[in-house]
Amino acid sequence: MSGETYLVYGEVYLLTPSSSSWNHDGDPVELLQINESVSEFRQALKENPRFLQDKVKHYFKENTHRLTLSMSPDESYLEKQAQAEEEKLQKKIQALSDGDRKEIYDKGLELLDAQSKTQDASCLPALKVSDIEPTIPVTPVQISTAGGVPVQYCEQPTNGLVYFRAMCSLNTMPEELRLYVPLFCSVITKMGCGALDYRQQSQQMELRTGGMSVSTQVIQDSTQLDMYEQGVLLNSSCLDRNLPHMFELWSDIFNSPHLDDEERLRVLVMMSAQELANGISYSGHMYAMTRSSRHLTPAGDLRETFSGMDQVKFMKRIAEMSDLSQVIRTLPRIKKHLLNPDNMRCAVNTTPQKMSDTAAQLESFMKDVSENRKERKPVRSNIVEVRYQQAYSYVRKLISELNFSPCQMKTLFPMPFPVNFVSESIRTVPFSHEDYASLCVLARMMTAKFLHGEIREKGGAYGGGARMGGGVFTFYSYRDPNSVQTLSAFRRGVDWAKSGQFTQQDIDEAKLSVFSAVDSPVAPSNKGMGLFLSGVTDEMKQSHRERLFAVTHKNLVDVAERYLGVGQRTCGVTILGPENDTIKKDPSWIVK
The missing domain is CATH 3.30.830.10 (Metalloenzyme, LuxS/M16 peptidase-like)
Structure with missing residues (x-):
């Protein structure tokens, strides 16, 4: 930014808090005189130690000019909304002429064709893999x-x-x-x-x-x-x-x-339970990913206990308890x-x-x-x-738990919202394994070159993709109007990777994406935390870095066939979303 730009930005930042009063004939300069206001406040407190209490009493407790607004949910809201949308859709369809219908159909085919084409990004400036530093800086600890x-x-x-x-x-x-x-x-x-x-x-x-x-x-x-x-x-x-x-x-x-303060504990329990319940509609894909990996590793099972749907259900039960004495004895x-x-x-x-x-x-x-x-x-x-x-x-x-036996499980959690959060997790390899780097690159490449187009652009979901971490390769979609169709898109993504229908440029872009996360700035407060928490040394990070550089087209096809192919994978599937008749009729699914 130039000096002039900084000046304009500073003026806007300074005047924004004053805009509300200014718009209602207030004096904006008066609001900027903070020191004067603080001095008046301190003088008022000195003259009357109960200054704040008196103001609260006058403006809140004894103020008769008040409005009480109560809101209660409509139990049939979703049904009414769906019916209204269906009626509106049918009304618009009935108003279409044969020519209008043909035009809409042709435009749909044009859009599908445009979405399926590979865009030419050669005119855009871009980094190269060769621009990336080959080594990481060492973080000394004592x-x-x-x-x-x-x-x-x-x-x-x-x-x-x-x-x-x-x-x-x-x-x-x-x-x-x-x-x-x-x-x-x-x-x-x-x-x-x-x-x-x-x-x-x-x-x-x-x-x-x-x-x-x-x-x-x-x-x-x-x-x-x-x-x-x-x-x-x-x-x-x-x-x-x-x-x-x-x-x-x-x-x-x-x-x-x-x-042992039951009253305070109840307030905190209610707040925690409400936060967990509210989080499902905003971060449902995280809950779906946690659940889908539950039966694939021992760590995945414990994560579900601590931060998954099991914990949401448990906290809901605790919040509904009339007597918290058992909890007070447990803490x-x-x-x-x-x-x-x-x-x-x-x-x-x-x-x-x-x-x-x-x-x-x-x-x-x-x-x-x-x-x-x-x-x-x-x-x-x-x-x-x-x-x-x-x-x-x-x-x-x-x-x-070296005798742990992973198992496949498909679970549907019916939820009172009209979109789905879909996840499929596959057990693969740990961080130090030679194939871990290839799976990381494959996840980024599948996300950018296949899954984004299929799940978001064609499917209409807010987002979707694949990620690799914790020994588990995970597909996911976020706020998705589809469910079973998205699972099919995941499988088509695996077939696409196994077929090798991607270029060296696609691989390089995926590597750059992985390195953007690996090389993201680490605050001084977090330096050395990888070693402290996970035991991952600088030498192990450097080995992983070298494997990322060395990933080839053949490596990506190989790991897709070895770990993601049907019959060679142990996977879990979870969907959070509305009632689904197709899944209910399928005996391989568990409906919660």
Whole structure:
């Protein structure tokens, strides 16, 4: 941008907040005099400490000029909408002459022909694969301990911020508590802790930190499809001067969380259940992909438990419970297993100047929570210890289910909306396998050169494509008017790939697309996180990079035939969408 452009942009940005008052004969200059308004507000508070309370009382509590609006859903809305659309369509059809019908038909054929043609993109500027850097920069980390807990330190230009993570294993937690773990993660930082109620805790988090959160983690092993790590990730950041306050908040959460406030818990449960239910209509393809891969790997099964339709159903049941005493008794049991320093490893990203101070504060934090440390036996015997690198002094404890038997399953979830979210997942290979890179390139190429045209342009879906990750090759469509037809498009996409009807330019474009994700900028706060969470080293990333460069036409046809061909694949299929008579009549489908 030129200096003049920046000036115009700044003026627009400055005046936009004033436009509402300005349009109603207000003074825009007065709204820009922020300091004067703040001074008046402070003076008003000084003269009357109950200034805000009085305003709330005057304008809200005792204000008789109010309107109450109630909205209730029409149970037959979708039927009425479909009927109105059908009547409107029939009315327009009846008004067409024979000439109009022929013209529409001919234009439809013209459109189909145009959609099937390959566009000439040679006139457009483009990168070449040869323009991509052949090697990745190395991210140095140091491994140490704090209070007996392994810690990864990564020096980064974080601009005065300290980023703290802690991975807590689920290996010692009883299996029957699994479904409750996402709920525990969502409420543990919102119920209050120590001497703070939940409001005070929230205020301190906003005042002293950039946020504190806990989330579930299911991490597929990079070498074996049937090995994975399960845990929860503690995540927070703060300015270096607030580091003692941040660790004090975490200490209170470890030592004395308020998990017995049923009224507060009910509010959080209702909010969580509503968010999950609302998310289906916006991210239904994610739920479909999670479900379709459920029976293909052990990690996929746990992901469905933590973040799939099983979790949506579970939270709906919890939200409908009149008595949450059972949940209140369950949360401390989970806390006992998760917030245990014996099952933890930590990571810190900050500037070199603040690293020693941060290490000292982390050591102090570990002493504060040492009472929670207790060695517990894993509930499973099939635990495998994997060392990060030979020189590193700590290990990741993975669950190994080498006797896992993947199975095929097709599931329909009837939903009260008129579009479908379709997914088909196929078990393939882990990250370190030599064919993984070829499958990544194949997924991008199929998306751009075949599936986009078939599913979006011809089929009318909002979007669709294929992706490779976690040892699973997944097809998907988003807000799709079709269901069974889209599954046929997935199969035609496999046939297209097996036939080899693509050019070297198509392959290069797919590689560029893959590298755009592989080489996307990594914030200083996230440097080293691949190693910390997944055990994926810079050497493993470089090997994967070299395999991406080396992918050929023959490789793509080979992996399509070997992993995606009918009879050589283990797959799962899931559809979220309206009632489907065709699927109901098919005994191979399970209708929920």
